[in-house]
Amino acid sequence: xxxxxxxxxxxxxxxxxxxxxxxxxxxxxxxxxxxxxxxxxxxxxxxxxxxxxxxxxxxxxxxxxxxxxxxxxxxxxxxxxxxxxxxxxxxxxxxxxxxxxxxxxxxxxxxxxxxxxxxxxxxxxxxxxxxxxxxxxxxxxxxxxxxxxxxxxxxxxxxxxxxxxxxxxxxxxxxxxxxxxxxxxxxxxxxxxxxxxxxxxxxxxxxxxxxxxxxxxxxxxxxxxxxxxxxxxxxxxxxxxxxxxxxxxxxxxxxxxxxxxxxxxxxxxxxxxxxxxxxxxxxxxxxxxxxxxxxxxxxxxxxxxxxxxxxxxxxxxxxxxxxxxxxxxxxxxxxxxxxxxxxxxxxxxxxxxxxxxxxxxxxxxxxxxxxxxxxxxxxxxxxxxxxxxxxxxxxxxxxxxxxxxxxxxxxxxxxxxxxxxxxxxxxxxxxxxxxxxxxxxxxxxxxxxxxxxxxxxxxxxxxxxxxxxxxxxxxxxxxxxxxxxxxxxxxxxxxxxxxxxxxxxxxxxxxxxxxxxxxxxxxxxxxxxxxxxxxxxxxxxxxxxxxxxxxxxxxxxxxxxxxxxxxxxxxxxxxxxxxxxxxxxxxxxxxxxx
Numbered sequence: 001x002x003x004x005x006x007x008x009x010x011x012x013x014x015x016x017x018x019x020x021x022x023x024x025x026x027x028x029x030x031x032x033x034x035x036x037x038x039x040x041x042x043x044x045x046x047x048x049x050x051x052x053x054x055x056x057x058x059x060x061x062x063x064x065x066x067x068x069x070x071x072x073x074x075x076x077x078x079x080x081x082x083x084x085x086x087x088x089x090x091x092x093x094x095x096x097x098x099x100x101x102x103x104x105x106x107x108x109x110x111x112x113x114x115x116x117x118x119x120x121x122x123x124x125x126x127x128x129x130x131x132x133x134x135x136x137x138x139x140x141x142x143x144x145x146x147x148x149x150x151x152x153x154x155x156x157x158x159x160x161x162x163x164x165x166x167x168x169x170x171x172x173x174x175x176x177x178x179x180x181x182x183x184x185x186x187x188x189x190x191x192x193x194x195x196x197x198x199x200x201x202x203x204x205x206x207x208x209x210x211x212x213x214x215x216x217x218x219x220x221x222x223x224x225x226x227x228x229x230x231x232x233x234x235x236x237x238x239x240x241x242x243x244x245x246x247x248x249x250x251x252x253x254x255x256x257x258x259x260x261x262x263x264x265x266x267x268x269x270x271x272x273x274x275x276x277x278x279x280x281x282x283x284x285x286x287x288x289x290x291x292x293x294x295x296x297x298x299x300x301x302x303x304x305x306x307x308x309x310x311x312x313x314x315x316x317x318x319x320x321x322x323x324x325x326x327x328x329x330x331x332x333x334x335x336x337x338x339x340x341x342x343x344x345x346x347x348x349x350x351x352x353x354x355x356x357x358x359x360x361x362x363x364x365x366x367x368x369x370x371x372x373x374x375x376x377x378x379x380x381x382x383x384x385x386x387x388x389x390x391x392x393x394x395x396x397x398x399x400x401x402x403x404x405x406x407x408x409x410x411x412x413x414x415x416x417x418x419x420x421x422x423x424x425x426x427x428x429x430x431x432x433x434x435x436x437x438x439x440x441x442x443x444x445x446x447x448x449x450x451x452x453x454x455x456x457x458x459x460x461x462x463x464x465x466x467x468x469x470x471x472x473x474x475x476x477x478x479x480x481x482x483x484x485x486x487x488x489x490x491x492x493x494x495x496x497x498x499x500x501x502x503x504x505x506x507x508x509x510x511x512x513x514x515x516x517x518x519x520x521x522x523x524x525x526x527x528x529x530x531x532x533x534x535x536x537x538x539x540x541x542x543x544x545x546x547x548x549x550x551x552x553x554x555x556x557x558x559x560x561x562x563x564x565x566x567x568x569x570x571x572x573x574x575x576x577x578x579x580x581x582x583x584x585x586x587x588x589x590x591x592x593x594x
Contacts, residue, residue: 177225228274
């Protein structure tokens with residue numbers, strides 16, 4: 001009975017009770033068993049390999065008879081006339097990447113070249129030149145060997161990096177802040193302009209950062225830099241990059257920098273909410289550029305750090321000094337939850353488990369953005385806070401609707417992993433999910449009549465879930481007919497007889513395709529100034545998957561001809577912001593690049 005109660009809460013968030021017959025609640029335990037492999041798993045972050053580049057000397061000529069027991073200071077040798085050595089290489093050899101024998105007062109190379117030899121380069125290392133080109137900075141500070149980035153050049157590999165940081169006096173916050181300012185100058189961006197662009201284009205469908213708080217901290221990067229805030233700003237610049245052919249090299253360089261700093265900050269600082277926020281933006285870029293495997297690793301790291309910070313735990317009775325901060329923590333965890341499901345949808349190996357567990361039904365959903373977007377010191381107004389158990393007929397904000405849609409998508413993804421099991425049991429579960437989806441989409445359309453843009457991400461995610469559900473059902477119904485499966489890029493024919501479930505799924509797919517096609521046509525008909533500058537990622541993923549299924553119907557079902565031109569136009573428009581647009585659609589779609 002406890003299993004049945006837990007299973008009935010699966011769709012409590014949608015406010016629909018009695019969707020499944022009693023037998024389905026017994027069999028749903030197979031879906032919950034899928035959580036076990038990843039509830040105890042750990043997502044490790046790649047760390048640079050330790051160096052073995054200790055100072056190498058020739059074979060020792062010392063014998064036991066010559067040993068004398070006496071205190072030896074650093075740099076001393078057994079005889080007074082022996083040369084003395086520095087603990088680090090000189091500035092000249094270091095800057096030119098040459099081997100230095102570290103002889104005091106001048107190394108042999110500088111003596112031979114008759115140049116000034118200085119071993120005090122660490123005194124000017126923290127002084128950062130904001131006009132230095134980022135390319136030159138990366139060459140000097142971030143050497144790359146065998147596809148593995150090393151620690152910054154200001155850190156020697158002879159000692160553990162934390163001890164070396166203290167010895168060199170490296171100011172980590174100033175280091176990150178200087179990088180952020182340099183990148184902004186090189187991209188001809190202003191701090192205010194970059195923040196305005198982010199909060200106008202990315203924030204509406206992924207509001208996980210409190211705008212006023214970040215603006216205050218970002219404008220202090222010059223006077224009082226914070227490494228975590230600087231990394232968030234760099235990740236914002238990365239996400240806002242426009243995919244142009246003449247800037248791909250620069251984008252790749254900025255991504256390498258952000259990827260490296262993300263790993264370095266994970267090693268050198270304690271877990272923080274800001275670190276997870278930066279990781280979310282990094283995962284958005286990786287997903288948007290078609291690097292689903294890298295995005296999966298990044299979101300896995302964010303999930304593990306979120307567990308360490310207990311972001312997945314929501315205690316309504318806990319009184320936090322700042323309700324704005326508490327709301328931000330919940331939003332960050334829900335952002336991890338959303339991106340985890342979206343990445344799973346794009347991954348080529350969707351059999352992997354989710355990185356973020358399913359939140360309990362008591363976990364609170366986001367409040368309205370207009371209430372949250374107030375100064376951090378503002379008192380709480382005692383507003384109603386929805387949760388995962390809030391019925392679907394109650395109107396909620398954009399972000400809360402996205403989360404409800406993503407939760408249904410996550411359950412569809414779990415069902416697709418057990419589609420090879422009992423066909424009858426899985427089919428009954430799919431019927432239940434299908435009923436929830438129909439009611440949920442009806443409420444979404446009623447909440448914003450005649451306007452798809454208001455809840456664009458939520459609408460796209462719900463349509464994507466319905467599309468994936470019926471694709472999975474067709475794969476289940478046609479296991480003996482592989483040519484019917486939508487994943488087959490070149491199906492040729494269908495069997496003469498079809499089951500009622502197969503016919504229902506094909507009709508459902510045609511209806512979903514028509515809805516998405518109409519939305520795409522309306523978007524393309526908008527004036528250029530009224531269009532979204534950056535298409536939300538859920539909308540792009542939904543459009544790409546719909547285009548694939550539409551092409552499959554054209555090639556498989558006799559007499560069916562779906563116009564794919566509206567899909568092509570939207571995907572071509574989205575390609576200006578997301579590299580994924582050129583990868584998620586087959587070549588046959590109007591000449592799109594694969």
